[in-house]
Amino acid sequence: MSAMEHGEPAEPAAPAEPAEPAAPASPAKPARRGRGGPRSKTMIGLYLAAPYVVYLIIVYAVPIIQGFRISVLDYVYAAPGASVPQPFVGLKNYREALSDPLLRRSFLNILEFLAINVPLTVILGMTLAAVLAKLSRMKTFFRSAFFVPYVTASIAVIGVWYFLFSQGGLMDHVLGSWAPNPSWLVNSKLAMVVIALEVTWKQLGFYVLLYLAGVLLIPDSLYEAASIDGAGPVRQFRAITMPALRNITILVTTLALIVGANLFAEPYLLTGGGGPNGATMSPALLIYQKGVEQGEPGVGAAIGILLTLFILLVAGAGAGARRLVQAREAA
Amino acid sequence: MRSGQYGRTLRRLTTYGFVTLGALASIFPLYYMVVGSLQLRADSAFSGLIPKAGNLGLQNYRDVNRAISLLPSLGNSAIFTLGTVVLTIVVGLPAGYALARLRFPGKPAVAGGLILVLVLPFQVLMIPLYILAVRDYGLADNYLGMILPFAVNPAAVLIFRQFFISLPDELFDAAHIDGAGEVRTLLLVAAPLTKPAILTATVITFIGPWNEFLWPFLITKKHSMQPLAVSLGEYVSTNAATAANPYGVILAGACVLAVPVIALFLVAQRYFTSAALGSGVKE
Structure with missing residues (x-):
């Protein structure tokens, strides 16, 4: 199965899984699902799955349809039960969203986030996993040490980052006269960097485990053969480990894209609402500001749909680029 | 040498x-x-x-307790989290079983829906779900409203499904030959074996609502209903500046928020890591 039971069940959004619904079951075990024995009772399955189906309809299907509807209405919040006109306005909300420079800024911020987060995660995650796999002692200790930040609440982590990167904080003391001015979190060039580093640090442990799972699947015989051929550890890492982990890198990149789009608590609390001057504005925060704070749910819903398109576009561009590279390698 | x-x-x-x-x-x-x-x-x-x-001292803990009353907040976090875990098991386990071992009309659609909700970005849902929950379902400042979007963790359903797929066919054949129906088979044969799957699903589901900020923040306006992550977050954004040692007070709250999850992780870490390891193994 392609089950990437990604351990972040928090938002329905975050646990992304590059869907491969049709992927075959693991090769060792031929597909068995659907077997109900000779006296297979079809309705029982439906009854057992029914509560989940109802849940999917209430929490996903209805809101998605509702989201498209609201995005083309001049929707007004009204007291429950009160009936207010919600006139159809066509694409007006989309035009309004797209003409907002903050929206463009927030999309660019995702790209900046990716530019910092993905290379760091891939390099550190792969190397740490390769090293962890070779350890003979204290494996569990190191594994846990890397994983603890991942289970810690963002709000708690934000508290420490606030302390570390505030003006006159420990980071300023470390750098002495090199401390940035204006200070980290109010510096429009550095604020997003600080957030990207914080999120990278927090999530690295999860990715280390993903990579570790991949590393453990590589047969030892490959390394033995390579070392007989005289390849050193660095050469082995580049020639065997890295190519074997390519799929996990794709997963890391996809998840990073969704995490970047979903950033909320960090820009809301660490940089006082996406500041300075929108330098850390994220799409999720913008949807909240437009749709809830400023009472324009139509625009908020439209941004949600535009953002989904943007994610598909970036993910699609990434897939295209990969295919191009692979084709060139094959040639 | x-x-x-x-x-x-x-x-x-x-x-x-x-x-x-x-x-x-x-x-x-x-x-x-x-x-x-x-x-x-x-x-x-x-x-x-x-x-x-x-x-050195505990003054910051006293201060944060005065500012956001830790115990009720922790209680709200616990109800939010345990409600999610219970619903995930009660609804997700039979669904995982059905998806793994039974044939039924509409099964491909359910399986597809499960994968789809894993990749769907939350922002598409944020505004419509907020409007539906607050206006149509009347669930503002309500535990059910908090739990709703998290109620059945799709990652846990996948874990259950994987687990039931991995059980040997002979087990089920034997039960069928003995004349057990599907429900009896699930309850008497499969369920007793699912303890590791339930524990794994529990720990990975637990960290979601416990740590979540955005959704409970949207749906709770009353302080008395807010989980700790939300009340601490609101404290950071509004009142922190007035405290004598704002960093210390925030960090005290952060420790109270972080400790239960870290403790759970240290106790049950093999379930955490096996879930994460398992997710990478078969892509």
Whole structure:
């Protein structure tokens, strides 16, 4: 199965899984699902799955349809039960969203986030996993040490980052006269960097485990053969480990894209609402500001749909680029 | 072969040096969180890294408790989290079983829906779900409203499905031959074996709602209904500036928020890591 039971069940959004619904079951075990024995009772399955189906309809299907509807209405919040006109306005909300420079800024911020987060995660995650796999002692200790930040609440982590990167904080003391001015979190060039580093640090442990799972699947015989051929550890890492982990890198990149789009608590609390001057504005925060704070749910819903398109576009561009590279390698 | 031995020792030293450095970088901010929460006066200098006897105490914990009443907040977090875990098991386990072992009309659609909700970005849902929950379902400042979007963790359903697929067919055939129906088979044969799957699903589901900020923040306006992550977040954004040692107070709250999950992780870490490891194995 392609089950990437990604351990972040928090938002329905975050646990992304590059869907491969049709992927075959693991090769060792031929597909068995659907077997109900000779006296297979079809309705029982439906009854057992029914509560989940109802849940999917209430929490996903209805809101998605509702989201498209609201995005083309001049929707007004009204007291429950009160009936207010919600006139159809066509694409007006989309035009309004797209003409907002903050929206463009927030999309660019995702790209900046990716530019910092993905290379760091891939390099550190792969190397740490390769090293962890070779350890003979204290494996569990190191594994846990890397994983603890991942289970810690963002709000708690934000508290420490606030302390570390505030003006006159420990980071300023470390750098002495090199401390940035204006200070980290109010510096429009550095604020997003600080957030990207914080999120990278927090999530690295999860990715280390993903990579570790991949590393453990590589047969030892490959390394033995390579070392007989005289390849050193660095050469082995580049020639065997890295190519074997390519799929996990794709997963890391996809998840990073969704995490970047979903950033909320960090820009809301660490940089006082996406500041300075929108330098850390994220799409999720913008949807909240437009749709809830400023009472324009139509625009908020439209941004949600535009953002989904943007994610598909970036993910699609990434897939295209990969295919191009692979084709060139094959040639 | 002395040089070979030196080389091996050197390599081992580098290896352990590298992971130790990584582990320190990983744990340091959490250490600093605890140290900062115990400082009576915020001390962000280098020397502040080591707790000083004269500047040590629990005042920040008293202050944060006065500002956001920790116990009720923790209670709300617990109800939100346990409600999610229970619903995930009660609804997700039979669904996982059906998806793994039974044939029924509409099964491909359900399986597809499960994958789809894993990749769907939350922002598409944020505004419509907020409107539906608050206006149409009347669930503002309500535990059910908090739980709703998390209620059945799709990652846990996948874990259940994987688990039931991995059980041997003979087990089920034997039950069928003995004349057990599907429900009896699930309850008497499969369910007793699912303990590891339930534990794994529980721990990975637990961290979601416990740590979540955005959704409960949207749906709760009454302080008395807010989970700790939300009340602490609101404290950071509004009142922190008025405290004598705002960093210390925030960090004290952060420790109270972080400790239960870290404790759970340390107790049940093999379930956490097996879930994460398993997710990478078969892509």
